[in-house]
Amino acid sequence: MIYEATSFECSRIAQDLQIRKLQVEAVVQLFNEGNTVPFITRYRKERTGGLDEDAIRQILARLNFLKTSNERKQTILRSIENQGRLTNELRREILHAPTVRRLEDLYLPFKPKKKGLALAAREKGLEPLALAIWHSDPAIANLDELLPALVDPAKQLNTVEDVKTGVQHILAEMITETAEVRAPVRRLLWKASVLTATKHERVPEGQGNEYKPYFQFKESTQDIRPHRILALNRGEKDGALKIRLEWPMDVVTKEALSALAEHLLKVAGQPPQPTAPPQPSPPPSPEPAPPVPQEPPQPETIPPAVPVPGEPPAPDAPAPPTPPESPQEMPPSAPQFDLPDGTPVEITPAVPPMESPAHETPSIPSTPMELPSASPPFGMPPPPHASPLVDSLAAGLRPELTGECLVEGHEFRSPHVAFLKVCLDDALNRLMLPSLEREIRGELTDEAELHAVKVLAHNIRSLLMQPPLIGKRVLAINPGFRTGCKLAALNEQGNLLDHLSIYPFGGAPGEKKPRRERKKPDKAAPAPAPAPVEGAATDAAATPPVPSADAPGPESPAPTSEVPAPAPNVDVSSDVLPPAPAVDVPAAEAPPAPVADAPPTPEPVPVVDKVAEAKAQIIEFVKKHNLQVAAIGNGAACREIEVMLAEAIASDLADLSFVVISEAGASAYAVSPIAKEEFPNLEAGVRVAVTIGRRLQDPLGELVKIEPPSLGVGLYQHDMGRKELKEALEGVVESCVNQVGVDVNTAGVPLLRCVAGLNPMAAREIVEHRQSQGPFTSREQLLSLPTVGPLRHAQAVGFIKVPGAPNPLDRTWIHPESYPLAERVLTELGYTPSVLDDKAAHAEFRNKLNEIHLEEFAKHLDVSVPTLDDLFFALARPGRDPRDEMPAPIFKKGILKLEEMQPGMELKGTVLNVVDFGAFVDVGLKDSGLVHISQMANKYIKSPYDVVAVNDIVTVWVLKVDQAANHVSLTMIKPGSDRQPAERGQRPPRREVERQPPDRDQRPAPRGRGGPSRDASGPQRQGGPPQRGRRGPPRQGQGAASREPREVIPPPPPEPRKPKRDVPKPKLTQEAMAGKAPLRTLGELAAFFAAKEEKENAPAPVETKEANLVEPTPLEPQNPPGESPAS
Incomplete structure (x- = not known):
């Protein structure tokens, strides 16, 4: 069971998601029955009202949140109850806390505290005085007479200032932990x-120039974009940036002071005792709550209340009654503690949750929360002594408050206003504001990471849903410089036929790479040890120069040629060495001379020869295995391999074409247990080549083997917690796999474990059964497996296909539970299931399906319309793969050079990555080009995801070429097209509609990601790339640039706004005109320039503003700090 939501909780979820309460209740019931999201989305539409997968996952997230929140509430209640400080009002506050933040604020005073200033002050017995000030006890109105009695050198309270400081620390902590002030x-x-x-x-x-845009950065916490938060966090983590939160301190202090006054007015006149006797269960509490706590303390409190003001000597101070009784005000050294006269104030007898500790502490000496050593000051005396406060409460009257107003015009008065303000300043600067700064930054980071997860999920969905390349033999190339290039030949099914290693750029196994000679001082004995491993160790121990000459000699000629000068010195010393290592020295010295002459010749010639030799090897390898397409990884040496392949295609391989594939995550796969199990005898480089080729042939089947965060198509995904990110992306992978379906006889464990209802154990059992018993022949055969029970079978079987099954329905998206209905429909139309195998008869059958009135036929069969709708669609297109509708990759036969790029040139490109500020597009250059969000459409768009998605094929035009920076800027706006200014009056409303109820009348248009449908992808856009992922149709004012016909605004756009802007300019003073007074508004600034230039044209600044709106300047760096263009 997930969570048994109440009726009220279901109503809240329905209201938030803009769906019906009955739909939420149905989804909750289905979850509690053990159903999975893909199964509910695909096969339970009649119960959910046609909710799509996105809405169902949001309901599941809300249920998990409610479950976690309720568990947290119960934990907090148990914790406070164990402390004996739980009141009925506090219980109600906690149970009805609307947010997690409010819940944690209520729990803050009761959390176990670390050793701090306030705890130390409590242990010295100063808490009762602080509580008396907090509750406005009139008995401690004159602190000048009370404070000296608390001076106790034994407790390190040597002076009155020490007492005041300790009380200040307690009150500062109490203010910080008060939810009514903190909120x-x-x-x-x-x-x-x-x-x-x-x-x-x-x-x-x-240094740190990748963060240069943030060296002088300032933005409101309400407006800052998520990717900037992540960039700032990364810069702070790298030590390049210092980040802080700034606020208007005077405004914050005023707000805190007002909130504190309101709270102190509530608690004024409340003795610091629990008002609910059953909770704390104090020893003496016979009948009524108010009188009972008063009687026990009175005998102890009365003496300190009157004698303490007198002048009790130091020996009297340690007595338990006196320290608790004496409050915390102290005016000896600070003039701000003078006690002014006060006026009576009404007191509201309410016990907020924050006061329960204060009440509990003095009344129960045996059960103080975390202060076992403070039993003496926790005696009853302090608050409930015989005082005017207690007398007025007993008589049912409101005690009078005297002193100054804490806030001007507010009812609350206190004789300790100055001291309370000092405590508030201490609380704000030392405790509350630093804590809230960490909290706000944490929430900003959480929101930014959540946004980044959505970006990554959106891009990964597009990546997983790439169309497969069927029926082609692939040459897979893992390019590299030092380790060479690994070639793999794959047949049509992705099986490895052969592999080959070529070294066009050096690094062949037989040759050794030259090493740079390091300068070795006299201490070279330890340094050269790692370099010369073979025979120079003994020489190094004797004389440093010898090993340095030996080591580079055999490895490469270049270093030896650099050491001719020290060579004589080495020889002299070597004459002394021969007795011990006589054999090593001559052997090492002999080779350097001839090898030193060789290096100049191999350097120029082999480079050309190796490239030509590698090209010949590629041509021979392609012809040998009849390969048709080449897939090149986009790692190191990718561009060089492209050039080589383009030359080979031009000369000998006219039928070959190539495409560049992302290598993201390939190296992680190569060393994973899955890769080692598939190819135990291959090296990691060859495994990378195989996965690159398979990503072209079957992207979904290959990419599910890799952890989603490693795919590199997100926004700072490597800076986030792997656990949270992994959990968030598992749903995307599961959704894509179940949307496409799997072939039970060919899918591997990584793919099968993503099927709804299956886990890795069940997936492995399916593969092992297939290997031992042969291929499956029906869906029902899965029930014979021990780990596949009826419930798991029901959840998974609809997404598993058996291509060779005798029953044609086992090859469709129809669930076995609907087989009787499918057969009845076929019978009603005069067909049998075999019609699905006959193409000619099936075409006629589809025409008949289109002629049927869906609602009437559903009524005739006594089934729901959504069920019949899905059944018709499955029968009409039994083998449909939703990836077939996606654009195919762009295959190339040549390369494009940066020198050939000219502004205005039209190109076709593939979207590699989409981020908040634009998209990176591969147009065939070495580096991808950036299309900024301002260049995606000739109208205002809110998000790049409304226009493009990863792997979209888009038409772009060259905007600007920077040869020096090797960078090209692209635009998706056709040159010469009218650009529509984004006027404020014409900008679409900024409302965020989470989702809208699905249209259930459209047929065949299956909804949900559980089946073959493309779900929320919608119809293709005219003149633009097809929609991808979960993106719905663009809202007004958004979308592709090709939609401008119906929204063209006749030029010139600024004119209609001139009358609105024709307002009188503000009058400026002489001081402002002279620059001696600040200009506080944009209107004053405009008037200043207008007067200075003696112009009367008011709309001039308006035109400048609109020009900025038409051509916004990108604020973000073109590449996020620390990210490659394609990541």
């Missing part, structure tokens, strides 16, 4: 704070 300060910080970043002073000049 408004938090809200204000979210509204008014600004996140700033500067270059760290420890970063040397010229």
